[in-house]
Amino acid sequence: MPLPRLIPCLDVAAGRVVKGVRFENLRDMGDPVELGAAYSDAGADELVFLDVKATLDGRPALLELVGRVAERLAIPFTVGGGVRSAADGASLLRAGADKVSVNTAALDRPALISELADLLGSQAVVVAIDAADGEARARAGTEPTGRSAVDWAVEAEERGAGEILLTSMNADGTRAGYDLELTAAVAAAVTVPVIASGGAGGAQHVADALAVAQAALLASILHERLDRLSSLREELHGLGVSLRDAA
Numbered sequence: 213m214p215l216p217r218l219i220p221c222l223d224v225a226a227g228r229v230v231k232g233v234r235f236e237n238l239r240d241m242g243d244p245v246e247l248g249a250a251y252s253d254a255g256a257d258e259l260v261f262l263d264v265k266a267t268l269d270g271r272p273a274l275l276e277l278v279g280r281v282a283e284r285l286a287i288p289f290t291v292g293g294g295v296r297s298a299a300d301g302a303s304l305l306r307a308g309a310d311k312v313s314v315n316t317a318a319l320d321r322p323a324l325i326s327e328l329a330d331l332l333g334s335q336a337v338v339v340a341i342d343a344a345d346g347e348a349r350a351r352a353g354t355e356p357t358g359r360s361a362v363d364w365a366v367e368a369e370e371r372g373a374g375e376i377l378l379t380s381m382n383a384d385g386t387r388a389g390y391d392l393e394l395t396a397a398v399a400a401a402v403t404v405p406v407i408a409s410g411g412a413g414g415a416q417h418v419a420d421a422l423a424v425a426q427a428a429l430l431a432s433i434l435h436e437r438l439d440r441l442s443s444l445r446e447e448l449h450g451l452g453v454s455l456r457d458a459a
Contacts, residue, residue: 218418220441221431222431248281256441258427283308291304292340295328301314301331301332314340315342319350334374338377344356387411390412405427412430414447
């Protein structure tokens, strides 16, 4: 069975990494190129780059910036934001991404997932689900869909998604722990890997998430202390979590 993954996440707006609480009150956390390189060098298993304003602005992700980040990485790289067609996904892979993440556009038109999987392969397709009170939300969490996050994850897998990136909006940025109930429910309903996102505040929170999901997304816990990834790995080892040896 594959070892669980620790995945730093760069939420990017106006070319800068930002972080807020429950998707609001975003504050500047640094340069995505430098942060991405630092996490790659520190032994992250993968990196996720989400252009959090692309969908709201009605534009594709910033390909030039994606390319500059990709040049500095030695780990798999997922990019999301503004992907509305299979061609958009292909453009991101040409820019240096290994996987593409799709959210709102897939909710609007679920066939997009199959189109991406047919063109890029399921291994390159991540369906991101922003969930509040168990409901999948669209447009950076601002729009209710009336769809259960669990049911949407099941459909996404059926349509060709290779991974589910599940963010609990209730927990996001709070550092109070992941939404384990929701994460466990989604993980039990699908056979593809689930990445838990939202709420990491310490090693025990991450260990708890990795007990029910295959990977943990990390943001606030890392951005203010770049050496935190290394110490977090040591703490997780101490808690009995088996991880890939950092390069």
